[in-house]
Amino acid sequence: MAKPAPQSQAEMRQRNLSRVLHALAAEGPLSRAEVAARIGLTRAAVSTLVDELSRGGLLVERGPGRSGAVGRPGTGLLLTDRGPCGFGAEIGVDHLAVAVMDLRGRVRIRLGQETRNQGAEPAAVLATLTGMLRDAARDAAGAGLRPTGLTVAVPGLLARDAGSGRSRLLMAPNLGWRDIDLAAGLPTGLGPVTVENEANLGALAELWSAGGAGVQDSFVHVSAEIGIGAAVVVEGRLLRGAHGFAGELGHVPVRPEGRPCSCGGRGCLETYAGEEAVLRAAGLEPGPGVRLGALAARCEAGDAGALRAVRQAGTALGIALSGAVNLLDPRQVVVGGALARLAPWLLAPVSRELARRTSVAAGGRSTPVPVRASPLGPDGPLLGAAGFTVRAALDEPSRLLRG
Amino acid sequence: MAKPAPQSQAEMRQRNLSRVLHALAAEGPLSRAEVAARIGLTRAAVSTLVDELSRGGLLVERGPGRSGAVGRPGTGLLLTDRGPCGFGAEIGVDHLAVAVMDLRGRVRIRLGQETRNQGAEPAAVLATLTGMLRDAARDAAGAGLRPTGLTVAVPGLLARDAGSGRSRLLMAPNLGWRDIDLAAGLPTGLGPVTVENEANLGALAELWSAGGAGVQDSFVHVSAEIGIGAAVVVEGRLLRGAHGFAGELGHVPVRPEGRPCSCGGRGCLETYAGEEAVLRAAGLEPGPGVRLGALAARCEAGDAGALRAVRQAGTALGIALSGAVNLLDPRQVVVGGALARLAPWLLAPVSRELARRTSVAAGGRSTPVPVRASPLGPDGPLLGAAGFTVRAALDEPSRLLRG
DNA sequence: GTATTTCGTCATGGCCGTTAACAAATTAGT
DNA sequence: ACTAATTTGTTAACGGCCATGACGAAATAC
Numbered sequence: 001m002a003k004p005a006p007q008s009q010a011e012m013r014q015r016n017l018s019r020v021l022h023a024l025a026a027e028g029p030l031s032r033a034e035v036a037a038r039i040g041l042t043r044a045a046v047s048t049l050v051d052e053l054s055r056g057g058l059l060v061e062r063g064p065g066r067s068g069a070v071g072r073p074g075t076g077l078l079l080t081d082r083g084p085c086g087f088g089a090e091i092g093v094d095h096l097a098v099a100v101m102d103l104r105g106r107v108r109i110r111l112g113q114e115t116r117n118q119g120a121e122p123a124a125v126l127a128t129l130t131g132m133l134r135d136a137a138r139d140a141a142g143a144g145l146r147p148t149g150l151t152v153a154v155p156g157l158l159a160r161d162a163g164s165g166r167s168r169l170l171m172a173p174n175l176g177w178r179d180i181d182l183a184a185g186l187p188t189g190l191g192p193v194t195v196e197n198e199a200n201l202g203a204l205a206e207l208w209s210a211g212g213a214g215v216q217d218s219f220v221h222v223s224a225e226i227g228i229g230a231a232v233v234v235e236g237r238l239l240r241g242a243h244g245f246a247g248e249l250g251h252v253p254v255r256p257e258g259r260p261c262s263c264g265g266r267g268c269l270e271t272y273a274g275e276e277a278v279l280r281a282a283g284l285e286p287g288p289g290v291r292l293g294a295l296a297a298r299c300e301a302g303d304a305g306a307l308r309a310v311r312q313a314g315t316a317l318g319i320a321l322s323g324a325v326n327l328l329d330p331r332q333v334v335v336g337g338a339l340a341r342l343a344p345w346l347l348a349p350v351s352r353e354l355a356r357r358t359s360v361a362a363g364g365r366s367t368p369v370p371v372r373a374s375p376l377g378p379d380g381p382l383l384g385a386a387g388f389t390v391r392a393a394l395d396e397p398s399r400l401l402r403g
Numbered sequence: 404m405a406k407p408a409p410q411s412q413a414e415m416r417q418r419n420l421s422r423v424l425h426a427l428a429a430e431g432p433l434s435r436a437e438v439a440a441r442i443g444l445t446r447a448a449v450s451t452l453v454d455e456l457s458r459g460g461l462l463v464e465r466g467p468g469r470s471g472a473v474g475r476p477g478t479g480l481l482l483t484d485r486g487p488c489g490f491g492a493e494i495g496v497d498h499l500a501v502a503v504m505d506l507r508g509r510v511r512i513r514l515g516q517e518t519r520n521q522g523a524e525p526a527a528v529l530a531t532l533t534g535m536l537r538d539a540a541r542d543a544a545g546a547g548l549r550p551t552g553l554t555v556a557v558p559g560l561l562a563r564d565a566g567s568g569r570s571r572l573l574m575a576p577n578l579g580w581r582d583i584d585l586a587a588g589l590p591t592g593l594g595p596v597t598v599e600n601e602a603n604l605g606a607l608a609e610l611w612s613a614g615g616a617g618v619q620d621s622f623v624h625v626s627a628e629i630g631i632g633a634a635v636v637v638e639g640r641l642l643r644g645a646h647g648f649a650g651e652l653g654h655v656p657v658r659p660e661g662r663p664c665s666c667g668g669r670g671c672l673e674t675y676a677g678e679e680a681v682l683r684a685a686g687l688e689p690g691p692g693v694r695l696g697a698l699a700a701r702c703e704a705g706d707a708g709a710l711r712a713v714r715q716a717g718t719a720l721g722i723a724l725s726g727a728v729n730l731l732d733p734r735q736v737v738v739g740g741a742l743a744r745l746a747p748w749l750l751a752p753v754s755r756e757l758a759r760r761t762s763v764a765a766g767g768r769s770t771p772v773p774v775r776a777s778p779l780g781p782d783g784p785l786l787g788a789a790g791f792t793v794r795a796a797l798d799e800p801s802r803l804l805r806g
Numbered sequence: 807g808t809a810t811t812t813c814g815t816c817a818t819g820g821c822c823g824t825t826a827a828c829a830a831a832t833t834a835g836t
Numbered sequence: 837a838c839t840a841a842t843t844t845g846t847t848a849a850c851g852g853c854c855a856t857g858a859c860g861a862a863a864t865a866c
Contacts, residue, residue: 009820009821009822009853009854009855010821010822012415012821012822012823013821013822013823016822016823031844031845032844032845033843033844033845041823041824042823042824042825043844043845043846044823044824044825044845044846044847045822045823045824046845047845047846047847048822048823064831064832068833069832069833069842069843070832070833070834070841070842070843071831071832071833071841071842071843071844072830072831072832072833072842072843072844072845073831073832073843073844074843074844074845075844075845218644218645230730232730232731234637234642239637239731240732241621241731241732241733242621242732242733242734243732243734244732245732246730246731246732247730247732248729248730248732249729249730250729251725251729251760251761252725252726252729252730253657253722253725253726253760254656254659255658255659256657256658256722263760263762264759264760264762265725265759265760265761265762266759266760268760319656319659320726322654322655322656322668323655323656323723323726323727323730324726324730326651326652326653326654326655327633327635327649327650327651327652327655327726327727327730327731328635328642328644328649328730329643329644329645329646329647329648329649329650329651330644330645331645331646356667356668356669357654357656357666357667357668357669357671358654358668359666359667359668412822412823412824412851412852412853413852413853415852415853415854416852416853416854419853419854434813434814435813435814436812436813436814444854444855445854445855445856446813446814446815447814447815447816447854447855447856448853448854448855449814450814450815450816451815451853451854467862467863471864472811472812472863472864473810473811473812473863473864473865474810474811474812474813474862474863474864475811475812475813475814475861475862475863475864476812476813476862476863477812477813477814478813478814
């Protein structure tokens with residue numbers, strides 16, 4: 001007889017512990033009373049929660065807090081910067097990177113390495129990455145940080161295996177990889193390994209970068225590593241799709257009977273605004289090292305061909321995005337990843353198309369959807385990966401406390 | 404000093420009461436032990452929950468349940484069909500309708516009336532509807548049903564007012580209405596009034612029609628009352644958008660420099676597959692009474708012009724939908740509302756375009772997204788409205804018990 | 807007819823958040 | 837300088853809720 005799995009009793013406690021952690025992670029130092037107000041519990045209840053977390057070493061007191069107001073000042077509580085931490089890694093087309101983030105969300109360790117991963121043997125790349133992770137783990141131990149998990153950002157399509165809970169990499173066109181279990185090639189000992197699409201992680205990084213301008217909980221995030229990926233965040237949650245394939249903006253039809261696309265369709269956005277298409281339109285021959293960065297350089301130099309190519313790509317992107325905006329009604333559109341470097345020339349045509357095509361659909365609201373470049377730029381996926389691990393840890397206080 | 408609002412203590416109880424109700428609503432009669440297994444509580448806990456609900460008159464025992472298996476048979480529990488009920492109403496272009504649904508999800512009372520609402524004075528229409536609602540309320544009282552709320556389906560754009568929590572109708576093109584507080588013109592005494600877009604409610608009806616073929620929790624639902632509306636359901640939740648305007652499939656660009664649209668854009672889906680466009684393409688003059696039904700009749704008669712018009716509309720719809728499918732990765736696409744009547748001729752071209760344009764995007768999965776017609780058809784919005792009220796009631800057991 | 811299985815209930819116990827009261831720490835006012 | 841007011845954090849009593857374990861009840865299996 002399978003026991004119905006104990007539930008709902010200790011679960012409330014766990015959730016409340018987690019809510020305290022998240023409140024502190026989101027808003028710097030807070031007193032117990034402030035936490036209580038934020039999460040809707042009484043001061044007494046928060047006291048016991050804080051006690052438990054404090055004895056577990058997850059948070060520290062930072063002396064008397066604010067002053068100037070009437071009444072006894074509260075003691076500032078802060079998440080520890082010496083306990084658990086989250087590992088993030090990124091496998092790019094021409095680089096590998098690792099970051100270690102503490103519970104406060106600060107990046108404490110960061111390693112990067114240029115490598116040609118395109119067409120390389122996955123095992124070799126994973127071996128290199130494993131080496132970097134071990135280095136980072138050593139540094140982390142030196143700083144008093146204890147790993148709670150690893151999240152890897154990959155430019156490819158993933159399928160979550162229902163059985164094992166692990167994600168398989170189905171296809172990574174830019175790497176030339178197919179059907180690989182990445183987690184199997186990475187070190188154990190850092191905790192559970194999650195593999196996630198890098199566009200999705202870039203969007204999450206954007207979502208979590210509370211310091212930045214836009215703390216928007218609902219937006220479309222466009223990046224361009226695998227063709228053109230869009231990640232959709234709705235009400236603070238990432239939209240993954242029924243099979244995990246959501247966000248394929250690259251194959252949204254822009255001109256229904258236009259250029260044939262490798263996907264079998266015609267006139268997909270990718271054939272107009274994909275990296276290869278744009279480079280060719282600008283008169284550049286795509287190849288190792290010749291990527292969007294090179295195009296950005298030409299634009300900066302005022303190269304007319306490059307500027308025209310980017311403008312045209314922006315128009316196509318704007319058309320595809322206006323479909324997405326009509327359908328999803330996001331609060332804003334964010335251009336991130338490598339695409340962010342082209343923002344100075346890309347944003348205007350994108351905004352123009354969006355303004356043209358989403359006016360009435362938006363219920364006649366005066367201002368069209370704002371389009372902006374991600375301040376994180378190419379760092380998004382790596383920060384998102386590390387942040388993902390940290391958030392996951394904060395969601396499970398019991399795991400952190402037992403350690 | 405604002406009290407932090409008591410929380411988390413009685414809330415767990417409420418949620419568990421609600422979970423019992425939902426379990427019984429979803430799967431016919433269940434014994435206490437079966438409920439316990441479904442919602443993950445112990446039999447003892449469920450016993451007390453059932454006790455409370457039973458004393459409140461929300462559920463009834465239906466004698467010994469299943470037999471044939473070993474062991475003492477459980478007593479079948481069922482939601483009452485004589486207590487609380489939900490009201491739903493629909494304001495269509497040429498009809499009004501009211502339905503009363505009991506907690507079991509069965510429609511107990513249903514009234515319909517042909518009226519020309521297009522261009523009519525809102526107050527007059529609301530007065531007629533109020534009369535129908537009063538009739539229904541009288542019948543309900545006779546059947547021992549007590550109203551817990553009213554949900555109204557409207558073919559228009561709504562804005563939720565953050566302050567009052569009420570929804571304002573911003574714009575209903577087909578009715579010619581603008582900026583109206585519908586709830587203000589409807590009877591009080593039925594409980595809280597909710598106004599919601601009819602495409603959204605149609606999709607929810609589809610989601611809740613567990614009896615039907617597809618118990619899919621993630622799909623795109625297309626209907627065609629206001630231009631062309633799509634409702635997106637993700638993980639069982641309706642995607643509303645940041646401003647509540649999500650689902651404007653009608654203004655997704657299909658041919659970027661195609662026909663000018665009333666929205667200011669060009670080549671919107673609506674200009675190819677909207678009701679007016681399709682009727683004209685089929686050689687019908689749109690007008691009162693001449694609507695999609697007339698077109699369906701011609702198709703049935705084998706009218707070549709009509710068939711061609713529908714085929715072309717289907718192609719345009721398929722193009723727009725392939726954008727949506729690439730972006731959202733739904734488990735299926737459902738054609739509902741008035742559009743469902745054209746399904747026999749519409750589905751093939753839609754599927755064809757989807758198959759062409761979403762193959763690789765779907766990660767090379769062999770079967771493309773299935774497209775099917777809603778079995779509910781034009782009834783969807785009304786059923787969704789009544790169902791919405793009932794679900795809302797089941798979410799708040801305390802409200803039902805105090806009654 | 808007995809053993810077995812499953813259902814529903816009851817008493818017990820542990821955990822958790824609320825309530826209410828209180829000491830501590832600071833500002834405002836005179 | 838001293839009192840009043842205000843806010844914080846802690847403590848003890850209380851009540852609610854679910855889990856555990858045992859038990860009688862009601863059916864099937866042998």
